[in-house]
Amino acid sequence: MKKDLLKKYNISDDEFKFIEETIMEAFPHHAGPQWKFAGAFYFATVVMAMIGYGHSTPATVAGKAFCMLYAIVGIPLGLVMFQSIGERLNKVASILIKKLKTVLRFNNTDATEVNLLLATGVLSSLIITVGAAMFSQYEQWNYFDSLYYCYITLTTIGFGDFVALQSGKALQEKPGYVAMSLVFILFGLAVVAASMNLLVLRFMMLNMEDTKRDEEMFPA
Amino acid sequence: MKKDLLKKYNISDDEFKFIEETIMEAFPHHAGPQWKFAGAFYFATVVMAMIGYGHSTPATVAGKAFCMLYAIVGIPLGLVMFQSIGERLNKVASILIKKLKTVLRFNNTDATEVNLLLATGVLSSLIITVGAAMFSQYEQWNYFDSLYYCYITLTTIGFGDFVALQSGKALQEKPGYVAMSLVFILFGLAVVAASMNLLVLRFMMLNMEDTKRDEEMFPA
Numbered sequence: 001m002k003k004d005l006l007k008k009y010n011i012s013d014d015e016f017k018f019i020e021e022t023i024m025e026a027f028p029h030h031a032g033p034q035w036k037f038a039g040a041f042y043f044a045t046v047v048m049a050m051i052g053y054g055h056s057t058p059a060t061v062a063g064k065a066f067c068m069l070y071a072i073v074g075i076p077l078g079l080v081m082f083q084s085i086g087e088r089l090n091k092v093a094s095i096l097i098k099k100l101k102t103v104l105r106f107n108n109t110d111a112t113e114v115n116l117l118l119a120t121g122v123l124s125s126l127i128i129t130v131g132a133a134m135f136s137q138y139e140q141w142n143y144f145d146s147l148y149y150c151y152i153t154l155t156t157i158g159f160g161d162f163v164a165l166q167s168g169k170a171l172q173e174k175p176g177y178v179a180m181s182l183v184f185i186l187f188g189l190a191v192v193a194a195s196m197n198l199l200v201l202r203f204m205m206l207n208m209e210d211t212k213r214d215e216e217m218f219p220a
Numbered sequence: 221m222k223k224d225l226l227k228k229y230n231i232s233d234d235e236f237k238f239i240e241e242t243i244m245e246a247f248p249h250h251a252g253p254q255w256k257f258a259g260a261f262y263f264a265t266v267v268m269a270m271i272g273y274g275h276s277t278p279a280t281v282a283g284k285a286f287c288m289l290y291a292i293v294g295i296p297l298g299l300v301m302f303q304s305i306g307e308r309l310n311k312v313a314s315i316l317i318k319k320l321k322t323v324l325r326f327n328n329t330d331a332t333e334v335n336l337l338l339a340t341g342v343l344s345s346l347i348i349t350v351g352a353a354m355f356s357q358y359e360q361w362n363y364f365d366s367l368y369y370c371y372i373t374l375t376t377i378g379f380g381d382f383v384a385l386q387s388g389k390a391l392q393e394k395p396g397y398v399a400m401s402l403v404f405i406l407f408g409l410a411v412v413a414a415s416m417n418l419l420v421l422r423f424m425m426l427n428m429e430d431t432k433r434d435e436e437m438f439p440a
């Protein structure tokens with residue numbers, strides 16, 4: 001069939017290759033590398049983490065229906081997972097801070113909330129600066145754009161103006177880079193969850209405890 | 221200047237209007253309605269709620285820097301706000317359920333966790349079905365696509381394959397529709413927060429209480 005086509009329209013092999021690539025790029029949802037294993041895994045991570053770059057989206061009714069179902073189940077599970085890892089990170093940080101304070105012969109070796117916030121702050125900055133260097137290297141973005149990409153990804157905003165793993169057949173040909181990108185997203189989100197745990201959850205727990213005390217003092 | 225241009229290139233007024241519109245659409249970031257008040261408010265909501273459709277994104281270094289700063293401050297505040305509203309919604313639902321059970325002469329008039337989950341489930345379904353009807357009407361999407369848009373928005377995934385308020389000059393000319401879309405997003409997210417409050421936060425609080433008890437029993 002390909003031969004007949006080439007003959008009929010007098011297309012050279014090089015021209016055919018160009019046409020093929022153009023079509024492949026225009027229909028990434030049907031035929032492209034987006035839905036091979038690495039691409040699909042990346043997509044699933046992007047949905048579960050609520051990043052939603054929009055670099056690939058379901059096109060059919062069945063695809064959309066499955067995506068909704070997957071999101072409704074996957075997101076709460078993802079939240080619990082990231083929060084659990086985040087909490088454990090806080091616990092490890094707390095132990096390390098205690099040891100450091102003991103070595104430095106502090107009078108009070110307790111890891112305070114402020115210490116922990118500082119630790120997660122330092123760790124987040126480290127992940128973002130190292131991540132930005134990696135993406136700047138592999139995606140040929142300037143360092144500031146890479147930094148912006150890392151922020152927009154780890155806040156789970158995911159505009160999609162910059163999306164990693166989309167150029168130079170990275171999904172098929174650079175498995176190491178694919179793995180590092182996924183580790184960046186998953187570990188980065190766990191560190192963000194650790195900060196959120198310290199900031200937002202404590203606030204909400206205090207709130208809940210207040211409510212509980214109010215209810216105990218003035219039962220309805 | 222415009223006159224000179226028209227004369228020089230022999231462009232008719234109608235042709236000029238067409239060219240003008242084409243350019244306006246190609247550079248929405250610089251000159252388009254995206255950055256008038258309604259559009260900017262919509263953008264800020266989309267960032268703060270971590271939806272990040274990507275329908276408009278900062279193009280300059282200063283714009284990106286401000287967007288990062290805004291996200292870092294706005295998102296934790298947004299989370300606390302949505303969670304606070306969500307918690308109050310749960311409290312109101314709990315009072316209504318108690319009253320209903322009293323009227324229906326139940327023996328035990330307490331609002332259980334399962335009752336509350338059912339109530340937020342019903343409320344979410346209502347918001348999504350009504351919201352989908354509204355977007356289907358105004359955006360000329362079919363009902364299923366509208367439903368998909370509502371899900372992808374309220375889960376804060378925000379792919380950006382469907383974005384409300386982008387067609388037919390809605391941002392400038394339909395203030396009522398703009399207001400309803402924002403209410404849909406903000407109220408919808410508060411209801412989602414209420415469910416998350418019941419599902420995820422309770423789980424985490426139990427987790428934290430376990431940890432606290434462990435620490436009290438086996439102090440490090």
Ligand SMILES: [K+]
Nearest residue numbers: 051157271377
């Ligand atoms: K998002």
Ligand SMILES: [K+]
Nearest residue numbers: 052158272378
């Ligand atoms: K997004």
